[in-house]
Amino acid sequence: MLSIGELSRKTGVKVPTIRYYEQTGLLAAPERSGGNQRRYSTAELERLAFIKHARDLGLSIGDIRELLDLSAHPDRPCTDANRIAANHLATIRDKIARLQQLEAELDRIANGCHGERIENCYVIESLSNHALCKTPH
Amino acid sequence: MLSIGELSRKTGVKVPTIRYYEQTGLLAAPERSGGNQRRYSTAELERLAFIKHARDLGLSIGDIRELLDLSAHPDRPCTDANRIAANHLATIRDKIARLQQLEAELDRIANGCHGERIENCYVIESLSNHALCKTPH
């Protein structure tokens, strides 16, 4: 059995975050030691590792909850799991596309300033006047 | 003079957000009508448009506060404004890079499932077992 600190070290999830997951029902309340401290089994370690991995991939807690529920039913079709993954992939691609637009515009703005003083600073000017922008955002 | 709703329509910033900005000191408290409603001048419209543009470009409220302070001092050097823009550009590039890593991994995961049931679903398997991953994240 692992203490919460050991579980934290093994998974890379911070101690308060583990307690927070328990509080919100993402993790079940674990066994307790004589002195009322949490004690975790290997199954719980695996569940948390799953959560951490999914969080690292950017999945929302809601999605993760759904995936965990699914994984408890090995005989169900895996269309839902695939849908969640595909949706998230689409979200990420969308985010990348939007960030790339921002990148282009910001590059132009950040490298377009050859002024010396705020008076004629292209950064300030560009923010003041949207019409100076070359790309949509 | 504009009402808060007109200001909202002209800038694309939602009414509660405008009130929130006022509350946090990003916008000064405007004049009031006889019936205690907010009335905005053109200067205030421009300030909010600046904020909106900067927010759309992903700048934090803190950065925007700094930029607004700077723009009130036309005679100062614009090194700080350039620094803020360059830092933000770097942050965005970093975000893009990390999202692209996630994209690669998620693409692999989301399109790697040829199972029918959760039992042998590659999505679930991949999340359970980090060792299956090909790229870091």
Next chain:
DNA sequence: CCCTTTGTCTATAGTCCCTATAGGTATTGC
């Protein structure tokens, strides 16, 4: 002038996903 609709007011709570703090108790290692 009245009525209705739409807009605005304040104050407060909720969102997401944690993170930090305070004040106290357990466990561990020497």
Next chain:
DNA sequence: GCAATACCTATAGGGACTATAGACAAAGGG
């Protein structure tokens, strides 16, 4: 046996809003 470390609960904070409730104001038509 004791100090250092880890753990406990409960609560508040953070960033940037968003939503809600209950009440007052403004604008347009008859």
